[in-house]
Amino acid sequence: MWSVDPRTGKPREQVAVEATAEEIDQAVRAAHATRDALSDRTARAALLRTAADLLDEAAAHVIEAADAETALGPVRLTGELARTTAQLRSFADVVDEGAFLDVRIDLPDPTTTPPTPDLRRWKIPLGVVAVYAASNFPLAFSVPGGDTASALAAGCPVVVKAHPDHPATSELCASLLRRAAAKAGLPEDVVVLVHGFDAGVALVRHPLVAAAGFTGSVRGGRALFDAAAARPAPIPFHGELGSLNPVVITDAAAAERAAEIGAGLAGSMTLGEGQFCTKPGFVLAPGGEAGDRFVDALTAAVSQTEPGVMLDHRMRAAFVSGVTERAALPGVAAPVTPGSGGEHTVSAGFLTVDAATLLKGGYELLLEECFGPVTVVVRYGSRDEISRLLALLPGNLTATLHLADEDPQAPGILAELTPLAGRVLVNGWPTGVAVAGAQHHGGPYPATTSTSTSVGATAIERWLRPVTYQSTPGRLLPPELQDGNPLGLPRR
Amino acid sequence: MWSVDPRTGKPREQVAVEATAEEIDQAVRAAHATRDALSDRTARAALLRTAADLLDEAAAHVIEAADAETALGPVRLTGELARTTAQLRSFADVVDEGAFLDVRIDLPDPTTTPPTPDLRRWKIPLGVVAVYAASNFPLAFSVPGGDTASALAAGCPVVVKAHPDHPATSELCASLLRRAAAKAGLPEDVVVLVHGFDAGVALVRHPLVAAAGFTGSVRGGRALFDAAAARPAPIPFHGELGSLNPVVITDAAAAERAAEIGAGLAGSMTLGEGQFCTKPGFVLAPGGEAGDRFVDALTAAVSQTEPGVMLDHRMRAAFVSGVTERAALPGVAAPVTPGSGGEHTVSAGFLTVDAATLLKGGYELLLEECFGPVTVVVRYGSRDEISRLLALLPGNLTATLHLADEDPQAPGILAELTPLAGRVLVNGWPTGVAVAGAQHHGGPYPATTSTSTSVGATAIERWLRPVTYQSTPGRLLPPELQDGNPLGLPRR
Numbered sequence: 001m002w003s004v005d006p007r008t009g010k011p012r013e014q015v016a017v018e019a020t021a022e023e024i025d026q027a028v029r030a031a032h033a034t035r036d037a038l039s040d041r042t043a044r045a046a047l048l049r050t051a052a053d054l055l056d057e058a059a060a061h062v063i064e065a066a067d068a069e070t071a072l073g074p075v076r077l078t079g080e081l082a083r084t085t086a087q088l089r090s091f092a093d094v095v096d097e098g099a100f101l102d103v104r105i106d107l108p109d110p111t112t113t114p115p116t117p118d119l120r121r122w123k124i125p126l127g128v129v130a131v132y133a134a135s136n137f138p139l140a141f142s143v144p145g146g147d148t149a150s151a152l153a154a155g156c157p158v159v160v161k162a163h164p165d166h167p168a169t170s171e172l173c174a175s176l177l178r179r180a181a182a183k184a185g186l187p188e189d190v191v192v193l194v195h196g197f198d199a200g201v202a203l204v205r206h207p208l209v210a211a212a213g214f215t216g217s218v219r220g221g222r223a224l225f226d227a228a229a230a231r232p233a234p235i236p237f238h239g240e241l242g243s244l245n246p247v248v249i250t251d252a253a254a255a256e257r258a259a260e261i262g263a264g265l266a267g268s269m270t271l272g273e274g275q276f277c278t279k280p281g282f283v284l285a286p287g288g289e290a291g292d293r294f295v296d297a298l299t300a301a302v303s304q305t306e307p308g309v310m311l312d313h314r315m316r317a318a319f320v321s322g323v324t325e326r327a328a329l330p331g332v333a334a335p336v337t338p339g340s341g342g343e344h345t346v347s348a349g350f351l352t353v354d355a356a357t358l359l360k361g362g363y364e365l366l367l368e369e370c371f372g373p374v375t376v377v378v379r380y381g382s383r384d385e386i387s388r389l390l391a392l393l394p395g396n397l398t399a400t401l402h403l404a405d406e407d408p409q410a411p412g413i414l415a416e417l418t419p420l421a422g423r424v425l426v427n428g429w430p431t432g433v434a435v436a437g438a439q440h441h442g443g444p445y446p447a448t449t450s451t452s453t454s455v456g457a458t459a460i461e462r463w464l465r466p467v468t469y470q471s472t473p474g475r476l477l478p479p480e481l482q483d484g485n486p487l488g489l490p491r492r
Numbered sequence: 493m494w495s496v497d498p499r500t501g502k503p504r505e506q507v508a509v510e511a512t513a514e515e516i517d518q519a520v521r522a523a524h525a526t527r528d529a530l531s532d533r534t535a536r537a538a539l540l541r542t543a544a545d546l547l548d549e550a551a552a553h554v555i556e557a558a559d560a561e562t563a564l565g566p567v568r569l570t571g572e573l574a575r576t577t578a579q580l581r582s583f584a585d586v587v588d589e590g591a592f593l594d595v596r597i598d599l600p601d602p603t604t605t606p607p608t609p610d611l612r613r614w615k616i617p618l619g620v621v622a623v624y625a626a627s628n629f630p631l632a633f634s635v636p637g638g639d640t641a642s643a644l645a646a647g648c649p650v651v652v653k654a655h656p657d658h659p660a661t662s663e664l665c666a667s668l669l670r671r672a673a674a675k676a677g678l679p680e681d682v683v684v685l686v687h688g689f690d691a692g693v694a695l696v697r698h699p700l701v702a703a704a705g706f707t708g709s710v711r712g713g714r715a716l717f718d719a720a721a722a723r724p725a726p727i728p729f730h731g732e733l734g735s736l737n738p739v740v741i742t743d744a745a746a747a748e749r750a751a752e753i754g755a756g757l758a759g760s761m762t763l764g765e766g767q768f769c770t771k772p773g774f775v776l777a778p779g780g781e782a783g784d785r786f787v788d789a790l791t792a793a794v795s796q797t798e799p800g801v802m803l804d805h806r807m808r809a810a811f812v813s814g815v816t817e818r819a820a821l822p823g824v825a826a827p828v829t830p831g832s833g834g835e836h837t838v839s840a841g842f843l844t845v846d847a848a849t850l851l852k853g854g855y856e857l858l859l860e861e862c863f864g865p866v867t868v869v870v871r872y873g874s875r876d877e878i879s880r881l882l883a884l885l886p887g888n889l890t891a892t893l894h895l896a897d898e899d900p901q902a903p904g905i906l907a908e909l910t911p912l913a914g915r916v917l918v919n920g921w922p923t924g925v926a927v928a929g930a931q932h933h934g935g936p937y938p939a940t941t942s943t944s945t946s947v948g949a950t951a952i953e954r955w956l957r958p959v960t961y962q963s964t965p966g967r968l969l970p971p972e973l974q975d976g977n978p979l980g981l982p983r984r
Contacts, residue, residue: 104929104930105930106926106928106929106930106931109928112926112927112928114924114925114926115926116926116928117920117926119926119928119930119931120930121930121931121932124910126943127911225721225726226721226722229717229718229721229722229726230718230721233886233887233936233937233938234717234721234937234941236942236943394725395725410968411968414964414968418616418959419619421959422957422958422959422960423959423960423961423962424959424960424961424962424964425961425962425963425964426961426962426963426964426965426968427963428609428962428963432606433606434598434604434606434607434608434609434611435604436598436601436604436608436611437596437598437984438596438597438598438611438612438613438960438984439598439611439613439960440613440958440959440960442957442958444725444957445725445726446725449726450728451618451728451956451957451958453958464943465914465934465936465943466914466932466934466943466945467910467913467914467915467916467932468914468915468916468930468931468932469915469916469917469918470915470916470917470918470920471917471918471919471920472906472916472917472918473918476902476903476906476918492929492930
């Protein structure tokens with residue numbers, strides 16, 4: 001595995017080699033052997049906090065390593081690292097509080113039918129979790145990211161499959177996590193890193209892997225989902241695969257503030273070179289004069305965007321061919337042509353098409369996510385066309401409505417957007433996912449392959465299962481379930 | 493579809509015909525069209541309570557119909573009906589309380605990175621749920637059972653695939669549920685009943701079916717699970733497939749109360765003709781004198797069991813051939829021979845084998861559930877053999893430990909049983925599942941295909957997904973999410 005500079009396409013150094021089948025097996029077994037040690041919740045919380053501290057201490061080195069491999073820039077990566085360490089610390093708080101154990105106790109009641117015995121339920125870790133790192137978040141959704149943090153918090157050892165775009169960053173972060181484990185008195189193998197394409201499928205098929213977390217493409221994610229479901233004993237596969245993130249601009253909203261919406265869309269779709277999973281990629285704007293003003297504003301703003309570097313040259317090539325193929329469809333125009341911006345860069349742009357044209361059929365490609373700084377603007381001529389376009393869409397992480405005050409179209413369109421997404425926004429932009437209790441980052445397939453969230457405290461629930469102890473003597477119960485609540489946990 | 497009397501094998505009446513592909517499509521579309529009506533929580537609660545009332549009013553008729561098709565007897569079916577109506581009413585309470593909506597609200601906070609907007613999260617129904625009725629519970633896990641009740645409580649219309657063993661009972665219950673819907677001011681098609689083998693696969697593949705609940709065999713359940721996972725957009729499949737329900741009797745427990753344990757096992761394994769999903773089917777008992785006394789007590793009790801009628805003649809045939817094949821394995825003995833008990837009945841029995849023999853390999857059949865009144869007793873010679881036997885087992889709904897006071901083997905064996913099951917019992921028997929908050933009815937595959945429970949209030953969570961509204965004006969929000977909490981819901 002070579003670390004490659006996306007700004008030049010030149011290999012920087014060989015970081016690791018692809019793991020063999022035997023090495024994958026060893027990695028999983030090594031992680032599996034740490035389960036008992038990880039059952040110590042105090043040590044788990046210490047591991048998560050120490051990992052955050054070590055990442056903070058090594059911040060300059062981590063950010064430099066990530067920037068060299070991803071070209072995301074130090075400003076963005078500084079923010080991403082802060083988000084990552086905050087996430088690790090918040091999961092340490094989750095572990096300390098213990099509400100995630102969901103302890104419920106029923107004392108015996110002989111009057112029910114059938115009689116209720118002494119029942120004590122809590123949640124236990126599933127086992128080894130395979131984490132598939134994302135290309136576009138080398139920290140927050142990679143080795144030290146949310147899947148790893150939530151799995152460790154749950155008590156599950158983790159085997160991370162590094163993303164090939166940032167092997168050196170992955171190695172550095174894994175070494176910090178493993179050092180944190182040692183400092184917390186835990187085996188280093190609570191986190192094991194592996195590299196290589198074949199490692200992905202081998203991991204999800206390994207009998208000792210109990211669940212998987214994935215952030216990436218529809219193609220790769222679906223292949224792994226299928227492998228997880230086809231196992232002799234299927235396992236939960238929590239994947240975030242792809243999202244168009246539709247935006248609807250009502251007639252009234254366009255009439256009221258076409259220019260503002262056009263500029264806002266330009267900012268959101270080009271942020272981070274359009275490499276966010278929540279990039280707005282499919283925009284319904286009215287035909288007519290107000291819609292023209294929106295397109296003019298979008299044209300002006302996108303035209304001024306400087307060419308940028310994508311995460312790797314393979315993605316750059318996919319972007320260039322993807323936008324070329326889409327722009328060549330009959331009736332599709334490119335007010336600002338997206339595509340190659342130089343030998344190593346891409347230029348942002350957007351495409352337009354009439355709703356009536358698209359609804360004729362043969363435009364499935366426009367309903368697929370195109371990773372990079374491009375969006376598709378569909379000009380609608382009637383309220384009915386909005387409904388017909390929305391009915392074509394697959395599931396999404398987000399759906400956005402731009403409306404005006406007292407907008408007569410708003411309630412109906414909002415009701416049509418809700419079934420399409422996990423987060424519905426009004427008069428905003430979907431990029432920038434706040435970490436908050438009421439946040440939901442997930443949505444109908446292919447946005448995610450399960451109904452869970454990958455962001456926020458409830459992400460820990462993905463790696464746990466309930467177990468009830470019936471009529472079990474207190475001396476044999478874990479302290480969490482014993483009479484008198486010796487650990488002072490939240491219980492029901 | 494003919495209603496057949498299992499006591500004679502004679503067809504009673506033709507109740508319905510197998511649904512065609514077109515009829516399945518119509519059934520799903522009819523159910524789907526009721527989603528908006530079902531979003532009225534007051535009407536949903538009324539539907540569930542009215543359904544319970546109508547079932548109670550028709551109790552004599554319902555029990556007679558079920559007994560004629562299942563031979564389960566009026567005592568058992570009276571209890572099952574009471575459990576069914578209690579379950580419907582308890583889900584009405586769940587709907588009224590509204591905690592299942594899991595409302596979480598974050599007010600805007602510009603100080604976080606990224607800034608937190610106004611976020612309001614709740615859970616919405618997934619859509620049409622396909623329910624696959626169980627053979628062995630014609631009421632509590634069939635048309636008016638827990639999957640239907642929890643799906644309707646969540647706001648999901650239901651298409652039930654009737655079990656071929658009780659088509660007349662299914663029709664009767666469906667008509668009562670549909671009448672309850674009409675009385676509650678809802679469309680009757682909130683519940684639609686279909687019959688036929690092909691209907692099963694057609695349902696789980698239908699694009700408008702959003703989730704499925706299943707109780708049945710490993711073979712049938714796995715085929716439907718695979719079909720759900722292979723869809724262009726996969727859907728959650730909550731299936732309860734099969735369980736051996738292992739029991740470990742320690743040396744000390746056998747020494748202390750061999751006779752009591754033998755009699756208790758006989759009662760549990762023959763209850764309801766061994767047709768419970770929690771039937772103890774694999775028992776580890778010590779060799780030596782104490783273990784011999786346990787086998788003697790089991791022999792005495794099982795010998796006195798009268799022949800009984802199974803749910804249908806196909807199951808009877810499968811039981812007879814299943815026990816014959818198992819008994820023919822080298823080294824397997826049958827102290828009480830299970831098998832045919834007459835033209836329409838079966839006789840209870842059990843098999844024994846030495847652990848050392850089984851551990852040599854080639855005894856996979858003994859590790860598969862055999863539906864009916866039989867259990868396999870494995871005589872172990874050492875503590876190590878217990879571990880080696882448990883390591884061979886697939887996932888289970890339950891695992892049971894019989895121990896003595898101050899039993900030195902207990903902690904270690906309990907730790908080995910916990911990963912194998914969703915409910916771990918001490919000194920009891922797994923049949924008879926109490927409906928209680930701390931209950932968990934589920935377990936590692938193949939016990940269930942997800943980490944959810946199919947019994948208890950949290951079963952509703954299977955049919956919901958979170959949606960977050962961001963910066964959405966109050967007038968466009970549902971009242972559940974509006975400022976001031978106009979409905980007085982539990983919220984965070």
